[in-house]
Structure formats: C-alpha cells, structure tokens
Amino acid sequence: MELGERGRIGLVLPAMNTVAEPEIYSILPEGVTSHTARMYAPVDISDEENFVRMCDVGCDNGEQAAKELATAKVDVYAFAFTAGSFYKGAGWDEEIARRIEKAGGAPCIVTATAAAQAVKQMGMKRIGVGTPYAVANPRLKG
Template identity: 35%
Template sequence: MNGWRARIGLVVPSSNTTAEPELSRVTPAGVSVHAARMPLEDVTADDLDAMADRAVECAELLSHADIDVVAYGCTTGSLLHGHGFDAELEATIEATADCPAVATALSVERALDALDCQRIALATPYVEDLTRREVAYLEASGHEVVAVDGREVEANTDIGSLAPEDAYRQVKALLADAEPDGVFVSCTNYPSLSVVEALERDCGLPVVTSNAATVWDALRTVDVDAGGLPGRLAGLGKYRD
C-alpha cells in the first residue's frame, strides 16, 4: 500500500513542475506524495490571489485519498496578504481536509527559527513586487533580510526550467558582500533542493529552500523523521512544536 507510513497531500500551482519530484525524492520509505493543482501560469500578485480561491477545493479532493497532512506548496501564495493570512490558510485547509495542514510560508518561518537564522540572505526567482512582499513578510516575523536578489522571472514554467546550478550561483553571488546567518532560496518551483548540501559546505551557513521547509514541516507534523532531507534541517528532529 502506498503511504503505509504517511500520505502527504500536496496543493501546488498547475504550472509547478518541481515540487512533486523534489518532495518525492526526499520523503522516507513508506511516505507517499499525492498532488492536487490550482490554476496558475504567471507568478504575479493578481494571479496568485485568484489561485488561492481554489485551495479549499484541492484540499477537499485530497481528503478523498485518506491523506494524513496537507501541504499548501506555494511560497508567495501563502504570504501574499502577510501574517494572519498564512495561519488562516492552514486552518481552512485543515478544516476542509480533516487533517493537519502546513503552508510553505509558515513552514519556512518555522525552519528558519529552528535553525536559529535571524539574518537572512534571500534568493528568489520572482518579479520585483513579489520579492519585495517576501522581504516584508520575513521582516514582519522578526527576521532581518541583509541581502536579497530576485531573478525577475514571471512565467512559472520558466521558473521551473531553471537549473539547480542557477540557484547555487545566485546564492554565491548574493553572499559576496553580506554576512547573514542563514540562506533562504524561495519558490517551490525553483529547482534548488539538490544543491543545499553543496551550498552549506561551501558557504558554511544553513540553507533553507521552500520545498525543504515544506516537506520537513509536513513530516514532523505526522511524526515521521525527516532525516533524509539534505542539509541541516535533517538533524532537527521529527516533532512539530
């Protein structure tokens, strides 16, 4: 039986080609990932706002698969309206699916806090408006963004076509003139999970990606060890606060 240990329901934008493969690669034996999709082609504030209306429908459909936790796998989609919206999104999905839920933006916050990262270098693929919103979100949660770079990519399929090496080089360039205590590579469609360990070794800092934080949070929510994750998140234990 698939998911004999736990089943993760994943709500993602329809144009996301990265989240499912990355999450499936790092989940432990006995954990399965099952996705539902919300329509999105361009990563803009208006389109993300419209997409969010479909999250409840996706959560209801995933509940038919007897899932154990739902992960809302979109970073900017879960922080678009700031703090309060993220927790409300988790609560609404939980009530609809009748199981715990995590939203990527809050999962990132939890991961950064667990790693004791307060001064953050932020790398995104986003257009300026969304990168700016993300900086405001992180700073409202008590983090200081000391370096930031956005790639100005709007089409989500173009974000998914980036390579992990792009994320590696973006972070290395970002750290040239900054002294953070942690790195966050944003976007569940930005392929970057595979370079986390190389970045941590080469930069000497904890590195969190959107997908790493999301799967870590989902696994610890269902009391499954996240030791298969790359990087320092793997060593943080399995139980949710």
C-alpha cells in the first residue's frame, strides 16, 4: 500500500508540543500519513493573563498552519492544542474547527470536541483532568 493512499492527516500543533507528533506516528494505520504544521504560541503560563495570551496567539496562528498543510492536500485536520480548544468556553472548539476548515478546505476535529464525544460515547458521568496549566484549572470546572 502506498504512503497516504488511505488518507492524509494535517496535524496542527502548538510549537512547544513535543508529544502529539510521535504519538500520532505510533498509531497511524497502514496507508495513512500525518503531516504537521506548528503554531507559534508564547510559553509563559505563569498567570491567567499569560495563559490567555498563549491560547490567543496559538489559535490565531492555526489558520496559517492549516493553509500551509493544504498544500500537502490533507484530507482532515486535527487541531491538537487542548488548552486552545477550550479556554473560551463551550462552543469555542466548534469556532476553531470552522476557522481551520475555512482556511484549509478540509474537515477539522478539535481536541476538546473529540474528548467530549469520547466521554459521551463511553457514558462517563464523572471525569478527572490533569493539566500542566494550573492557572487554567478553574476554567475546567465549569
């Protein structure tokens, strides 16, 4: 089977993420390839203001990343910036997906959306969340 014959995933990542790319490579089925574009986002998350700035800048750069990946003719986008997908509350993940889809011309799945769908599908009633963003924890309790 040829590389990318079954599909191409456009992985949109914050530049500081060193985990998602190797994880994706380890689980890709035969014939599916992953292509990555990174979004710049400042890494200072020392307080709420800087956390929001990191998310704002990263999300704003997502559309450019999608445009770059469009040249690889990806079939779907995965917006893998968890903090950036929930920090503005309910519905923000859908807005991010719309922006990426418009910029890149292919469907987009967002981490917050995928997590919510998994929780619902599995019938979970209580969940725990671990995050490196201590300043964001109050946002998760909503």
